[in-house]
Amino acid sequence: MSSLTSLSVHEIREGLKAKKFSCVELTQASLKRAKDLAKLNCFIQLSEESALKNAAAIDSLIQAGKDAPLLGVPVGIKDVICTKGVRTTAGSKILENFIPPYDATVTRKMITAGTVSIGKLNMDEFAMGSSNENSAYGPVGNPWNPDYVPGGSSGGSAAAVAAGICPITLGTDTGGSIRQPAAFCGIVGLKPTYGRVSRYGVIAYASSLDQVGAFARNVRDCALATQAICGVDPNDATSVDKEVPNFEASLGRSIKGLRVGIPKEYFIDGLSPDVKRATSEALKTLEGLGAIPVEISLPHTELAVSVYYILAPAEASSNLARFDGIRYGHRAKGDLDLKELYCKSRSEGFGREVQRRILIGAYVLSSGFYDAFYVKAQKVRSLIVKDFSDAFKDQCDVIVSPTTPTPPFKIGEKVSDPLTMYLNDLFTIPVNLAGLPGISLPCGFSDNGLPIGLQLIGKPWDEATLFQVASAFEGATTWHTRSAEIN
Amino acid sequence: MISEDDVEKLASLSRLELDPTMKRVVTGQINSILEYVKQLDGVDTSNVAAMSHTHEAVNVLREDEVVAVGAQPDSTPLGDPAIKKQSMLSAADMLSNAPDRSGTFIRVPLIVE
Numbered sequence A: 001m002s003s004l005t006s007l008s009v010h011e012i013r014e015g016l017k018a019k020k021f022s023c024v025e026l027t028q029a030s031l032k033r034a035k036d037l038a039k040l041n042c043f044i045q046l047s048e049e050s051a052l053k054n055a056a057a058i059d060s061l062i063q064a065g066k067d068a069p070l071l072g073v074p075v076g077i078k079d080v081i082c083t084k085g086v087r088t089t090a091g092s093k094i095l096e097n098f099i100p101p102y103d104a105t106v107t108r109k110m111i112t113a114g115t116v117s118i119g120k121l122n123m124d125e126f127a128m129g130s131s132n133e134n135s136a137y138g139p140v141g142n143p144w145n146p147d148y149v150p151g152g153s154s155g156g157s158a159a160a161v162a163a164g165i166c167p168i169t170l171g172t173d174t175g176g177s178i179r180q181p182a183a184f185c186g187i188v189g190l191k192p193t194y195g196r197v198s199r200y201g202v203i204a205y206a207s208s209l210d211q212v213g214a215f216a217r218n219v220r221d222c223a224l225a226t227q228a229i230c231g232v233d234p235n236d237a238t239s240v241d242k243e244v245p246n247f248e249a250s251l252g253r254s255i256k257g258l259r260v261g262i263p264k265e266y267f268i269d270g271l272s273p274d275v276k277r278a279t280s281e282a283l284k285t286l287e288g289l290g291a292i293p294v295e296i297s298l299p300h301t302e303l304a305v306s307v308y309y310i311l312a313p314a315e316a317s318s319n320l321a322r323f324d325g326i327r328y329g330h331r332a333k334g335d336l337d338l339k340e341l342y343c344k345s346r347s348e349g350f351g352r353e354v355q356r357r358i359l360i361g362a363y364v365l366s367s368g369f370y371d372a373f374y375v376k377a378q379k380v381r382s383l384i385v386k387d388f389s390d391a392f393k394d395q396c397d398v399i400v401s402p403t404t405p406t407p408p409f410k411i412g413e414k415v416s417d418p419l420t421m422y423l424n425d426l427f428t429i430p431v432n433l434a435g436l437p438g439i440s441l442p443c444g445f446s447d448n449g450l451p452i453g454l455q456l457i458g459k460p461w462d463e464a465t466l467f468q469v470a471s472a473f474e475g476a477t478t479w480h481t482r483s484a485e486i487n
Numbered sequence B: 001m002i003s004e005d006d007v008e009k010l011a012s013l014s015r016l017e018l019d020p021t022m023k024r025v026v027t028g029q030i031n032s033i034l035e036y037v038k039q040l041d042g043v044d045t046s047n048v049a050a051m052s053h054t055h056e057a058v059n060v061l062r063e064d065e066v067v068a069v070g071a072q073p074d075s076t077p078l079g080d081p082a083i084k085k086q087s088m089l090s091a092a093d094m095l096s097n098a099p100d101r102s103g104t105f106i107r108v109p110l111i112v113e
Helices: A007-019 A023-036 A048-063 A104-112 A153-160 A180-185 A219-229 A275-288 A301-322 A338-349 A350-365 A370-394 A418-425 A429-433 A463-475 B004-013 B020-042
Strands: A043-046 A074-078 A115-119 A168-175 A189-190 A212-214 A259-265 A292-296 A398-402 A438-445 A452-460
Touching: A007 A023, A007 A219, A023 A043, A023 A048, A023 A074, A023 A115, A023 A189, A043 A153, A048 A115, A074 A104, A074 A153, A074 A438, A104 A219, A115 A153, A153 A180, A153 A212, A168 A189, A168 A219, A180 A189, A180 A452, A189 A219, A189 A463, A212 A219, A219 A463, A259 A275, A259 A370, A275 A292, A275 A398, A275 A438, A275 A452, A301 A350, A301 A370, A301 A429, A301 B020, A338 A452, A350 A370, A350 B004, A350 B020, A370 A398, A370 A429, A370 A463, A370 B020, A398 A463, A418 B020, A438 A463, A452 A463, B004 B020
Parallel strands: A074 A115, A074 A168, A259 A292, A259 A398
Antiparallel strands: A043 A115, A168 A212, A189 A212, A189 A438, A398 A452, A438 A452
16 A cells, blocks of 8 residues: 555544645545556546545645644545435446435535545445445455455445545445444444434435444544534434534543443354454453453344344335436336336336345235234334343443354355345344444454454444444454555 | 235336246245244234334424525535535426426326326
8 A cells, every 4th residue: 555545544634734745645545546446346436536626625725724623534435325416326227327416414524524535435236235246336346355245235435445545434334234344344334323423315225224334444533434424413303413422532441340241142153163263352352451241142133134124125115116217317218108117217227136125125014914024023123122222221331242243255155045145234233223333343354364343332322432442452452453455 | 925926016016027037036035035034923022012213203393484595505625514404406406317307397208198
């Protein structure tokens, strides 16, 4: 990596202040690296011209003495997040030429914080997937070994950070789509509490589960990025008016006496030996730092995947009904009546996984099945939420688990059976169902050199404790200093 | 178990068109997923409330006031830090992605004879 692209956010801000380099130079370096690593296919599109123009404007602002929390930092934005005037596809053909006339709130917040977006990041179509193999724009390669998946659905976002293209990227997480790719790419990724971050302008997959979050190479950068995007938004009625603490203040604090819950249902037989080893070592590290391990039980864990694959497709079938070829997006050609127009536009525009989930969603919501599937799943969701709240009530302050049951797999290895793919999200899904904050941080490597992640799950609104524990763990380990040597 | 005919019906409701091969494959895949989620049948939820939102959802209201078509927030660096209420987009902005436009109308197939 050129030295400019290996800088942390802190180093970037110091360097810009000391005039060691300019924002234009930083942006050029990011763009160059993105182009040099085009084979990873992280970006659906690079916005070279506007990025350099914005970078020049930022250099003027810096010279004029202006400041902002992330001033001058090059970033990438997952292509499910609307960016005004910049094509936004959600990884789908149906939005191949869609140019949003407005910015998502998180896009605006990143602009206000002073970042320069260099482009839109590749992803599983409509955020449905765990490997980035469902993108209409091709798969993304894992920077540690491009024959392997980077995870999904925010595969491009994770790979871009792991490959040293940008220090920060934004992704979204509905069933694990930030945490799982963070684990697979050996970086930090945090999904905030549901309601912490505005979903306005974020193309919806499952409205009761989606949240925007940040990827970074270290905990501090992730905290800074998370800080920039949190906050209630009048344009998103599901965002909650809760004070956002200063996350940086949680870093470097002792975790002595903190009770770390270890859910027995997450340490199952199906866990790969590599993951088991790395997680056990991580737990020992936390104990060495003074944390107190507490065995807990989250008895309804094994039902989470079933609950998710009823509720999420149901919500998706409703959310994706708007893509009808009428007001925006792909419209089928030919002399078609209205119904034909809808059917052809949608069938031509949506990929197979998306169509599958829409059909499942329609089924579980249909009359005669609604109670047995959808309402039942909502009830079991309550039980899963209660498992967590019981544990947090008086047993532990934070919960620890592996992020994924296995290390990254090869591109093409799991595409034939959807169910096998779904089981990747076993440990991440419950966190979305319960609306809790969750972070993944690097904690080791598999025997064949691919990253493994440790997941921390927090109480509602308690991202601060997640950052505190993550920071302590990072301080006692060197996983975050390793980088994918890819050129 | 759902049949290919059931999937055909669902596809019609969802305004999707499946070719015969895809219909067969998808039917099989959906069945294995439905088989898997059957495990929820065995869970006692007789005294459990259905949950659609994890936190107490409060209805967020605002005044029903006419907002002028306004300039969009600045897209230049730093812009305006205050997240204001969304000002209205112009018709031109809102229709900018319409596949088939005629003035401020979107052209569509005949709906009513």
